[in-house]
Amino acid sequence: MTIQRNVKLFKNGRNQAVRIPREFELPGDDAIMRKEGDCLIIRLAPKRSLLDVLSQLSPLEEDFGHIADLMPEAVDL
Numbered sequence: 890m891t892i893q894r895n896v897k898l899f900k901n902g903r904n905q906a907v908r909i910p911r912e913f914e915l916p917g918d919d920a921i922m923r924k925e926g927d928c929l930i931i932r933l934a935p936k937r938s939l940l941d942v943l944s945q946l947s948p949l950e951e952d953f954g955h956i957a958d959l960m961p962e963a964v965d966l
Contacts, residue, residue, distance in 0.1 A: 897908050909915075919934040 892912070894910055894913075896910065899906055899908070915931070915933055917933065920931050921934050922929060922931045924930075
């Protein structure tokens with residue numbers, strides 16, 4: 890069964906916004922919206938892993954100089 894409600898559209902600066910009723914609230918603060926014909930579809934954005942974030946970073950161009958790779962001191966366990 891599909892739930893539907895009339896909602897209010899309003900202007901927020903130069904954007905149009907919609908008031909989302911409590912029963913349609915999405916958790917979090919990131920979503921994806923797409924348009925199919927005259928329908929708008931809003932769904933949660935997939936959570937990004939740390940690897941996804943790191944893969945989008947640009948390599949550093951800085952020279953950090955030589956870093957000595959010293960052997961660690963022995964530790965009695």
